[in-house]
Amino acid sequence: MALQSGSLARMSSTLLATQRGRLQRLRLANGITLLLGQNPTVEILAAHCFFRGGSRAEQPHQAGLSHLLAAVLTKGTRQRSSQAIAAWVESLGASLSVDSSADHFEVGLRCVSEDFPELLQLLAEILRDPSFPEAEVERERDLMLQTIRAQQERPFNLALDQVRQALYGDHPYALPGLGRLQTVGSLTREDLLAYHATYCRPEGMVMAVIGPEPPETMAAQVEAALGGWVSPGPPAPDPDLPLPLLERPQLLKLSQPTQQTTILMGFRGSPAASADYPALKLLATYLGSGLSSRLFVELRERGGLAYEVSAFFATRRDPAPFVAYLGTAAENTPVALERLQAEIRRLHDTLLSGEEVEMAQRKLLGQYALSKQTNAQVAQLAGWYEILGLGMEFDQQYLQRVRQLTPAHLHQAAKTYLLNPAIALVGPEAALAKVEL
Amino acid sequence: MVFKGSERLAPGELDRAIEGRGGIANAATGQDYTHYYITVAAADLADTLPYLAEAVLRAGIPDQEFEREQQVILEEIRRAADNLEYNAYQLLMETAYGEDHPYGRPVLGTPETLRQLTPELLRAYHGGWYWPEYMTVVVTGGIDPEQALALVEKEFGDPASGPAWTSPPIPPQPRPKGIRRGESAHARAEQARLKLAWPTVGIDNWEQVCGLEVVASVLGDGRTSRLVHLLREQRGWVRAIGCSSLVLKEGGLFCISAQLDVRDLARVEATILHEVEKLQQDGIGQAELDRARRMLTHELLFSAESPSQLASIYGYYETLVGVQRLQEYLELLQAFTPAQIRELAQQYLSPEAYVVALLKPAASDAAAASELQLACR
Numbered sequence: 001m002a003l004q005s006g007s008l009a010r011m012s013s014t015l016l017a018t019q020r021g022r023l024q025r026l027r028l029a030n031g032i033t034l035l036l037g038q039n040p041t042v043e044i045l046a047a048h049c050f051f052r053g054g055s056r057a058e059q060p061h062q063a064g065l066s067h068l069l070a071a072v073l074t075k076g077t078r079q080r081s082s083q084a085i086a087a088w089v090e091s092l093g094a095s096l097s098v099d100s101s102a103d104h105f106e107v108g109l110r111c112v113s114e115d116f117p118e119l120l121q122l123l124a125e126i127l128r129d130p131s132f133p134e135a136e137v138e139r140e141r142d143l144m145l146q147t148i149r150a151q152q153e154r155p156f157n158l159a160l161d162q163v164r165q166a167l168y169g170d171h172p173y174a175l176p177g178l179g180r181l182q183t184v185g186s187l188t189r190e191d192l193l194a195y196h197a198t199y200c201r202p203e204g205m206v207m208a209v210i211g212p213e214p215p216e217t218m219a220a221q222v223e224a225a226l227g228g229w230v231s232p233g234p235p236a237p238d239p240d241l242p243l244p245l246l247e248r249p250q251l252l253k254l255s256q257p258t259q260q261t262t263i264l265m266g267f268r269g270s271p272a273a274s275a276d277y278p279a280l281k282l283l284a285t286y287l288g289s290g291l292s293s294r295l296f297v298e299l300r301e302r303g304g305l306a307y308e309v310s311a312f313f314a315t316r317r318d319p320a321p322f323v324a325y326l327g328t329a330a331e332n333t334p335v336a337l338e339r340l341q342a343e344i345r346r347l348h349d350t351l352l353s354g355e356e357v358e359m360a361q362r363k364l365l366g367q368y369a370l371s372k373q374t375n376a377q378v379a380q381l382a383g384w385y386e387i388l389g390l391g392m393e394f395d396q397q398y399l400q401r402v403r404q405l406t407p408a409h410l411h412q413a414a415k416t417y418l419l420n421p422a423i424a425l426v427g428p429e430a431a432l433a434k435v436e437l
Numbered sequence: 438m439v440f441k442g443s444e445r446l447a448p449g450e451l452d453r454a455i456e457g458r459g460g461i462a463n464a465a466t467g468q469d470y471t472h473y474y475i476t477v478a479a480a481d482l483a484d485t486l487p488y489l490a491e492a493v494l495r496a497g498i499p500d501q502e503f504e505r506e507q508q509v510i511l512e513e514i515r516r517a518a519d520n521l522e523y524n525a526y527q528l529l530m531e532t533a534y535g536e537d538h539p540y541g542r543p544v545l546g547t548p549e550t551l552r553q554l555t556p557e558l559l560r561a562y563h564g565g566w567y568w569p570e571y572m573t574v575v576v577t578g579g580i581d582p583e584q585a586l587a588l589v590e591k592e593f594g595d596p597a598s599g600p601a602w603t604s605p606p607i608p609p610q611p612r613p614k615g616i617r618r619g620e621s622a623h624a625r626a627e628q629a630r631l632k633l634a635w636p637t638v639g640i641d642n643w644e645q646v647c648g649l650e651v652v653a654s655v656l657g658d659g660r661t662s663r664l665v666h667l668l669r670e671q672r673g674w675v676r677a678i679g680c681s682s683l684v685l686k687e688g689g690l691f692c693i694s695a696q697l698d699v700r701d702l703a704r705v706e707a708t709i710l711h712e713v714e715k716l717q718q719d720g721i722g723q724a725e726l727d728r729a730r731r732m733l734t735h736e737l738l739f740s741a742e743s744p745s746q747l748a749s750i751y752g753y754y755e756t757l758v759g760v761q762r763l764q765e766y767l768e769l770l771q772a773f774t775p776a777q778i779r780e781l782a783q784q785y786l787s788p789e790a791y792v793v794a795l796l797k798p799a800a801s802d803a804a805a806a807s808e809l810q811l812a813c814r
Contacts, residue, residue, distance in 0.1 A: 042742060082670065086660035091728050093735030110739060139673040146676045146698065149627040153521050257624045259515035291440070291452035291462060301449060304508035307516055327516050359457050366459010370476055373743035 023208070023382055023392055024215050030229055031203030034222060035382050035392055036215035039375055045113040045211030045218075046376035047120075049127065050387035053199035054104045055177050056317065057236070060170070061186070064179020065195055066100040068137075068144060068187055073098045073107070073196075075136035078129040082136055088122055096123075100177055103317045104387045105199070110376055113211045116218070120225035127200060128229055132192045141187060148178050155262040159325065159424040162252040163266035166422035167321060169244030203231040208383035208392075210375040241318060243268070246420040253425045253432045260327040261427025263337050265344070269322040269417045272315045272388055278401040279413035280322060284313035286352070286360040286410070287324055287343065289367065295343060299326060305336045317388055322417060330431035337423070337435060344421070347414035351407045364402055438559055439464065439473065441502040443495040448502055451488045458485060461745075468540050469686045470756045476745045479579040483588055486576075490592035496563050503556045514545050521623060521796065525630035525694075529794035532619030533634055533690055535611055540685060564599025575752045578744035610688030612636050618793045626798040628676065629699050633709055634692040634792045637785055640684055640757050647769040648781045649682040649691055654729035655721055655778070656680045656712065657693060661728070663712050664693065674701040674708075686757055690792075691785060699797060706793070713786050720779035730770050737767070 026034040058065050074096060075082040089096045094111035096119075107127065111119055151157045161176060168174035178184070207226075209218050246268060270276040288295050288311025299305045309326035324344070328336040372378050382392040425432050440462075442448040455462040460477035473493050477485045517523040527543055534541030546554075574593055576585045613636070638645045657664045657680025668675045678695040693709055741747045754760045 044739060044742060083661060083666065087728075090659045090661050090732060091724075093728075093731035095739075112735065112738070139670075142673060143669075143676050146628060150676065150696070153625055153627055155519055258519045260512065260519055290456045292449065292456045297449065300509055301505075304505040305512070307509050307513035327512065327519075329512060329515060359453070362459050363456045364459075366456075366478065367461065369459065369478075370461060370745075373745075375742070 023210075023378075025392065026215075026219055028202070028223060028227055030227065031201075031205070031231065032222075032226060032229075033206045033386060034219060035206065035208040035379075035386060036218050037208075037210040037375075037378060037382075038213065038215055039210055039378075040212045042375065043112045043114075043212060044375050045109075045111055045116050045209065045213075046374070046379045047109045047116070047123075047207065047209040047211075048376070048379045048383045049107040049123070050104050050206040050208075050383045051106070051199050051201070052104055052204055052238075052387060053195070054101050055175065056103050056172050056241070057195075057199060058172055058179075060172075060175075061183055062179075062191060063172070063175045064144065064148075064177070064184040065187055065191055066105055067177050067179065068141060068184065069192055069195055069200075070098040070100040070105055071140040071144065072132050072136055072192060073130050074126055075140070076131040076133040077125045078131050079125060082133070085122065085126070089119070092119065094119055096126075102173060102177070102314075104384070106380075106383070108376065108380070113213060116211065117221050117225075120221055124225040124229070127226075130196060132189050132196075134189055137189045137192065141184060144178060144184050145181060148176075148181055148184065151176065151178065155256060155258055155260070155327070155426045156264070156325070158254055158256065159262045159264035159426045160266075160323070162254060162424040163264055163323070163422045164321065166250050166252060166424075167244075167246065167266055167268045169242070171241050171243050171318065173316070173318065173321070197232055198236045201231045201235070202226065202229045203235060206383045206386040208379040208386070210379045243319065246422075249420055249437055250422045251425070251435070251437045252422065253435075255429035255432055256426050258427055259330070261330050261333040261336075261425055261431050262325065262327050263333070263340060264323060264325040264424045264426075265340060266422045266424075267322040267418050267420070268319045269313055271318055271320065272390060272394075273317075275401075276413050276416065277315075278398055279405055279409045280313045280417060281398075282357070282360050282364055282402060282405055283347070283410055283413060283418075284311045284322060285364040285367075286356065287311040290363060292359070292363070295324060295326070295340070298343065299336065299339055303336075303339060305329075305332055305339065315384075315388070330428045333425065333427060333431040334434050337425070344414075344418055347411070347418060351411050354407060357405065357407050357410060361402060361405065365399060368399065438498045438502065438506055438556075439492055439496040439563075441497070441499055441506065443491055443497040445495075446488065446491050446497075448499070451492050454488045455485055460485060462489075466544055468544060470753075472749075472752055472756075474745070474748065482576070482578075482580060482585065486588055487592050494567060494593065494595075496567075498556050498559045498563060500556045503559075507551060507554070510545070510551055511548060514548060514551070517543075517545060519625075521626055521630065524621070524623060525632060525794060525796040528619050528621055528796055529632045529634060529690075529692065529792070532617060532794050533611070533636065533792045537608055538611065538687075539607060540610075540687065561599060562602055565602025568598050569593070573752055573755045575748045575755070577748045577751065607687055610636050610639075613790045613792055615790055616793060617791075618795065620795045620797065622797050622799040624799045626796060628696050629702055629798065630794075630796040631695045631697065631702060631705060632692055632794040633706065634690045634794070635786050635790075636792075637682065637689045637691050639688050640686050643758060643762055643765060644769060645781065645785075646682070646684055646689070647766050648773055648777060649785065650733055650766075651726070651729050651770070651773055651778050652716075652782050652786075653680040653682045653691065654733055655725055656716065658729070658732060663716070664709065667712065668695070668705060668708060672708075674705050684757075702795070710788050713782070714788050717779065717783045717786065717788075721775050723775060726773065726775050726778065730773075733770055734767060 023035050023037040054066050074085055092115045097108045099106055165174045269280045295309045299309050305328050306326040311324040313322045314320040385394040386392050455475050458477055458481045460475055462475045464473040475489050531541050574589050664678050668678050675695045675697040680693045683690045683692055741750055751760055754763050
């Protein structure tokens with residue numbers, strides 16, 4: 001298929017078009033929730049299927065199972081080999097990916113719209129009848145073990161890993177999605193079959209599709225491919241998971257022969273469903289998003305202490321990590337940590353000005369809009385909110401709540417959540433020795 | 438330093454103006470060009486473009502900001518030194534181009550070269566390079582093109598400039614006579630990075646540049662590509678492998694990169710070479726060409742979905758080869774024959790003359806690694 005220059009020119013209006021289009025929700029008889037949006041400005045179609053599960057559903061001794069499922073799911077069905085599946089997808093110039101994250105796993109498809117009905121057949125086969133060939137399971141497990149080792153090459157990962165453990169104890173959020181060498185090493189094909197039967201099911205599945213065709217057309221295509229899929233047995237229980245008490249700040253040091261020291265400060269924030277979620281999101285934006293953020297201006301532009309300095313607050317079913325971090329020269333370790341702590345103290349001790357909060361609000365709202373430009377981005381976000389139990393309407397509710405936040409809200413959120421941090425330092429031993437809490 | 442303001446713009450003012458409207462501002466420098474960009478709501482174009490124009494055209498490069506920014510760049514260099522992918526890439530560029538060629542030196546500079554810079558030198562570079570004839574402005578999105586053009590003419594029509602900057606002449610791209618190896622050991626590496634590379638052509642040889650994209654796709658793009666299929670999917674000898682044709686103005690590199698355990702290094706390098714020779718001897722089939730063609734066309738389509746992506750692509754093409762080459766690329770993809778692809782592989786991918794960059798875990802690392810696992814449980 002030839003791509004004419006006209007189709008490139010047409011793409012420039014994507015942003016407006018997808019923002020204007022409202023998504024529709026549809027429930028199929030077998031329990032699949034469909035979210036559909038039409039964007040006629042591009043030929044591209046994005047479809048994302050979401051399932052509850054993810055790392056949160058793993059037993060401690062099986063950490064990494066959801067990730068392994070993601071790696072092997074497209075590696076064979078009862079009808080087709082791994083290579084036959086890949087050949088089908090690639091001959092159409094499409095992409096098919098499976099990702100596991102903290103609260104769910106998802107299968108994403110991107111293609112030109114005319115290929116969608118054909119690829120839906122393949123998608124249905126992969127979701128319903130994966131065969132998890134023994135050789136594929138073994139190979140992906142071995143490569144996952146290599147990946148776990150390679151993760152340790154990044155100082156940021158080493159720091160985050162320590163902070164996660166300190167904040168989450170026996171809760172699954174304590175572990176990296178990849179799992180540990182010991183747990184992954186013992187995973188089997190039977191574990192995958194059981195996990196698949198429990199979580200990969202139509203009932204509770206969310207599928208978000210954004211493409212150029214009318215929603216009715218796309219709905220009929222999905223129904224034809226997935227409407228006959230019936231849930232095997234009752235759904236998995238969804239237990240509450242314990243969280244450790246955080247009673248005092250913790251300092252965690254890991255010496256490494258690096259040039260920089262990575263300083264990472266983590267707090268346990270709120271779940272996404274909490275009324276406090278928007279305030280914590282705005283605090284993270286204020287502190288660490290962009291060139292005009294507080295940490296960037298104070299620690300980098302005025303202090304010259306870092307190149308990368310940032311903050312983020314995750315979106316999770318259970319209380320999510322709130323993290324601020326930077327990398328600094330070894331000799332600056334004590335002063336950089338002191339400055340970072342002072343910035344958090346400031347949020348406890350003083351009320352931000354109305355101007356500061358408005359600036360952060362405009363930044364958050366604008367950057368949020370910019371994060372929803374492509375069909376895949378729109379589908380991914382809507383489906384994610386839906387699978388988290390927030391509903392795709394959360395997209396607008398969240399923005400509305402962000403607009404209503406005041407300095408007092410942010411102060412309250414800082415005093416409630418930015419307490420008892422877990423602070424990880426990864427860097428040269430001599431630099432770490434100089435730091436105490 | 439361009440973001441540090443001008444006579445009329447205080448340091449940080451541009452950041453606040455753009456981000457305060459919910460936009461994004463940033464800049465990036467590569468081997469062949471630097472680009473500055475903002476992404477804002479279309480309605481904010483007229484209010485924000487003047488900041489970008491003022492900063493870029495009339496950068497003050499103030500003395501009092503210079504030393505602190507040097508510190509920040511020094512942190513950027515240290516951060517890069519802790520990053521193994523960066524180290525492997527830099528080792529490849531040094532080995533392939535040598536230190537006499539600008540592509541052989543790090544874009545970030547080194548602590549030594551950074552210390553030698555002065556605000557005066559930067560001002561001279563800016564005054565001598567940031568001229569209209571060297572500049573491309575791209576505006577994409579939900580805009581009125583005529584209004585946008587008028588705005589660009591108004592804001593960018595009157596650049597300040599100084600005496601022309603004269604760069605030292607660029608030597609021709611080195612071509613290895615045999616196998617040229619660059620190796621280094623890294624204390625924190627758990628796995629090796631192996632890169633095999635062949636010098637290709639300058640960007641003016643557009644047909645070859647485009648054809649080499651097809652060769653790269655056949656060898657290393659996607660699960661059914663030859664190297665991914667054989668080395669990752671069938672044998673499991675590499676954790677990841679990919680192939681890319683690095684396109685640079687003064688001569689690019691065709692590069693195969695793998696991440697793997699040290700024990701598999703020798704057989705992986707041998708297998709890669711064997712596959713390259715097989716491609717030269719047997720060529721490719723029509724189905725394989727169709728697959729590559731479709732994947733490359735769709736990759737471009739997918740990578741140009743948002744206005745900011747599209748602006749990057751247009752800017753890249755116009756700066757280096759002219760934006761009309763984008764259409765030519767798409768047409769050439771459809772026109773290549775299997776025989777042409779085979780000839781390109783024969784012409785450029787010699788099994789007797791190539792460059793190897795190998796980053797290995799330091800020998801003493803075995804003990805350190807097990808300790809580390811204990812520390813993080």
